[in-house]
Amino acid sequence: MIFVNDLPFSTHTHSSQGEDILLALLENPVLLSASSSFKANPEKKFSVFDESNPERSKVVYVFQREYATVNPEFVDFVGTDEATTCVGLVIRNRRNGMTSVAHMDSPEIVETGISQMLSLLVDDSTEIELDVHLIGGFEDVSLQHENGSTVSESHTDLDGYSFPLCTKIVQTLWTREEKFHIKTICVLGHNTRRDLDGITFPLFNGFVVDTATGILVPASFDRSSRCPDEIIRRIRVSTSYEDANWNGKLLETYDTGTDRFKIAPCRWTLRQYQIALSLQHYSDSEILSICSTSPSAEAPDFVDSLRRKWNYMIEHPHWKETFPKNQPRVFERGSDGRWRRC
Template identity: 30%
Template sequence: MPLLTQNKQIERVNSTAELFSKYPHLKETAKQFVSRSPEPVDPGQLLFIQQREFASTTPADNSVSILGSDDATTCHFVVLRHTGSGATCLAHCDGSSTCTEVPLIVDAVTSKSNPAKDGRLELHLVGGFDDDRKTSHSLSLSILDAFQKQKEDIHLETCCITDMNDVITEGIHRPVVYGMGVNVKTGHMFPALFTCRGPAEELRSARTISGGQMVEVYDSSRELVRIGPCSWTPNSDMAFWLSQDDEAVLQFLSTSPHAEPPHFVQHIKSTIQFLLDHPTADELFPDGQPQLYRRSEEGHWKRV
């Protein structure tokens, strides 16, 4: 029985409403999570995770104390942690290939945990909202279903998703929590605010917008951020979007146009400009080698 809550197996459900009805304690913990004010994160302790990325590490890491991600509307944050080893993984999932992504998340944590050591796998899900297209609802159920299929016992501790992460403002549904962080030293999880989304923010965004699949971006054994190599096809037609107004970009390039954060349009346009400036990715990865970044003494990620 792989997916449990309060040491009882979670039954498969047809909706998030049914889930919270059957397991009201999950509803209560979600209410507690969304009631907390977002905490600012020190960039010198942070490894930021972008959409379709994941990273994992342990409390012994000298370069990373916080794993964090933001800008989730219909997307979901998935945090899996082993309470014995403290090994922790954070993923930013958008539904592109949930069934293949969840095993990667599980393996990232179990491979860093001693099976003989006391502890258990605890799962925390945050994200989505009650969007008109029901994209969040579908993703919530697909993530739950994917974890149901894992062979390991996994305990669902936080389930702040879709219905429970929704607020109506001026008649429009929006997420309450757009960003979250997890302290890998203590296991503390919290709504979060970020001022830094690097390293290589535009490159990583370009990989995602070009159709890149979920990828691990951190080598915890060497404490290095590892980006690429990746590739994309030249597409000058994208320049069209640079001349469009905000409303057009939101309507056609977002899964939730009325709920995006204020910087969404600028982020999309800067990523498109990056792709136009780099029609192929070859020059970004000389000899087909990844870009590697190490934490500097000043606390920044510096390319090595």
């Protein structure tokens, strides 16, 4: 059930189709204003080496296909970046400030993924009010057809990645019983810029949530702050696509109750090792073309991150070296706010 401005939301045609709901939300004046306000905020930059932050804010970082539900008593900020066609979804319990953030990369993980996010946010009562923000995705295809009709009028299937993902998210929120108050929907055209050649790019690739207030601002994280266990978590995302245990699910890495990261074992196969070995021989431009859903929109360190991941798999071909005795890699927060391996 979707609310906007604390009122039940409906489309002009009272349609329950995901495309119609999405386009109506994108055109809603209240949400247009909220999107503009979000974009007006300066981007917050995170780095472990930022000495201007003496109090060492407690941050939880979420990679692609991961989610984390955080308690404001333990965590100051939770966020993600590196999103191009992916969408960041935030669900926050108004009553206690518990906040869940997911980095959605496919419509196939949305339904179960939202259930995972809600598992620690709601109890048996459906009366809990939940604030929701959608940030990310961009117009990797146009929402306008050559004849001028919109998608909602023609219902033509769209290629691309962002639109089907956004559609699936709002459709799922619409059909569930919980009360979802959409506060921000900065996606697709609202998150798109064009260069002189008309090539589209996302305005923002990331955001962060202040857990005390629920306020979102654009954000970026450098390599040092995409932690802990950056490379292993990147590998885990890649291997999860071939692991039936994670079909249709978001990856769990953060333990809400203990404020620890627990990176469950993941197995890279001989086939995945050989793929890594093969891809390392390609040029940067070829890697972008092969490995990205939006090659022109990726960050400058996209290829470098892939190469570092592949290098690790090549140097450690046996996953048991990384996960001895099939045990998770556990990290706890030190007194200085930095993560340390237990």
